[in-house]
Amino acid sequence: MSKPFLIVQLRPEDVVADSELHSIVRYGGLADDEVVRARAERDGVPTIELDDYSAIIVGGSPFDVSTPESDKSSLQRNLEASFMALFERIVAADFPFLGACSGNGLLGRFCGANISSRYAEPVGGVDVRLTPEGSNDPLLSGIPETFRALVGHKEACDDVPPGSVLLATSDSCPVQMFRLGTNVYATQFHPEADPEEFRVRIDAYKHHGYFAPEAAAALNASVAHEQTPHAHLLLRRFVDRYRDGS
Numbered sequence: 001m002s003k004p005f006l007i008v009q010l011r012p013e014d015v016v017a018d019s020e021l022h023s024i025v026r027y028g029g030l031a032d033d034e035v036v037r038a039r040a041e042r043d044g045v046p047t048i049e050l051d052d053y054s055a056i057i058v059g060g061s062p063f064d065v066s067t068p069e070s071d072k073s074s075l076q077r078n079l080e081a082s083f084m085a086l087f088e089r090i091v092a093a094d095f096p097f098l099g100a101c102s103g104n105g106l107l108g109r110f111c112g113a114n115i116s117s118r119y120a121e122p123v124g125g126v127d128v129r130l131t132p133e134g135s136n137d138p139l140l141s142g143i144p145e146t147f148r149a150l151v152g153h154k155e156a157c158d159d160v161p162p163g164s165v166l167l168a169t170s171d172s173c174p175v176q177m178f179r180l181g182t183n184v185y186a187t188q189f190h191p192e193a194d195p196e197e198f199r200v201r202i203d204a205y206k207h208h209g210y211f212a213p214e215a216a217a218a219l220n221a222s223v224a225h226e227q228t229p230h231a232h233l234l235l236r237r238f239v240d241r242y243r244d245g246s
Contacts, residue, residue: 002244003054004036010061010079010102012041019200020059023192027232028057028239041075045082050089055096055183055242058103060190062208065105066115066155084110094181096242098235101153104175104186111161111180119173121188123152123202123211123219125226128176128189134167137179139237147230149176149189150198150223152210156188183242191235195223 007024011017017039025035036053038046041061048056063076072080087110090097099107105115128149134140157175160166168177168187177187190198199220206213 002034003052004034005030005239005242006036006038006046006048006053006056008038008040008045008056008058010041010059010063012062013204016201016204019197020192023194023197024057024059024235027192027194028235030239034243040079040082045079045086048086048089050093050095054244055098055238056090057238058097058099058106059192060101060103060153062205063102064115064155065102065109066117080106080109091180091184094183096183096238097185098191098238099186100190100192101188104157104178104188105155107180107184107186108157108161108175108178111163113161113175114158115155116158117155118158119156119175120154121151121156121172123198124222125149125228126151126170126172126189128168128170128231130168131166133165134177137167138241139185139234140167140177143230143233148226148228149187149191149231150193150195150226150228151189152198152201153188154210185238187234189231191231193231194228195226198223198226 009017083106109115125148127146129146130140156173164178164180166178170176173188176189179185202216202219206216
């Protein structure tokens with residue numbers, strides 16, 4: 001029997017966490033028995049034996065690593081400390097990992113990148129461009145040089161994280177995807193997202209500072225016709241590449 005994928009979530013809202021999980025499973029092409037779910041914001045980052053899993057996928061969250069330490073909740077500080085310890089093991093083993101949005105910020109911070117609001121992006125679709133290194137990466141090979149993806153974040157890496165390779169960029173956010181080693185990946189955009197899933201997030205986060213609450217209806221309309229098949233393909237390729245621990 002193949003090893004499962006560990007999906008670590010950081011979203012306190014059940015409806016958003018459930019929607020995110022459904023999208024990861026759907027677009028990753030994962031079967032129910034291939035998934036182990038961890039609600040880290042509720043139960044803490046689990047004790048993980050890397051050999052028990054094919055790969056780890058981490059989604060987004062309402063937490064910002066660039067928030068001043070004095071303003072972070074004890075929950076957020078504990079989560080960040082746990083992830084830094086986990087990354088020590090993941091990076092040392094070059095263990096398959098894909099972090100999206102918050103996963104990107106956490107990995108970028110681990111690498112020593114400065115995370116700030118300089119390259120925040122409003123909720124919506126963007127054109128993401130592959131770098132030459134991205135075009136040659138196994139997850140991105142053959143994908144159009146420019147493709148659409150859904151974003152919405154209050155912070156991002158200011159520069160390419162030290163020791164990593166930039167795989168994708170955009171006009172509004174220079175670090176859209178990077179790789180550390182051979183198997184450790186992070187995206188600022190959401191490879192799992194589609195318009196339906198983003199509507200759930202828009203409704204849930206309209207009072208979290210991503211946008212003015214009265215703009216929710218317009219944002220829902222703006223993402224309604226976004227098509228992001230190549231972002232989804234990236235996620236599917238990650239799963240296919242590391243299924244069975246290969």
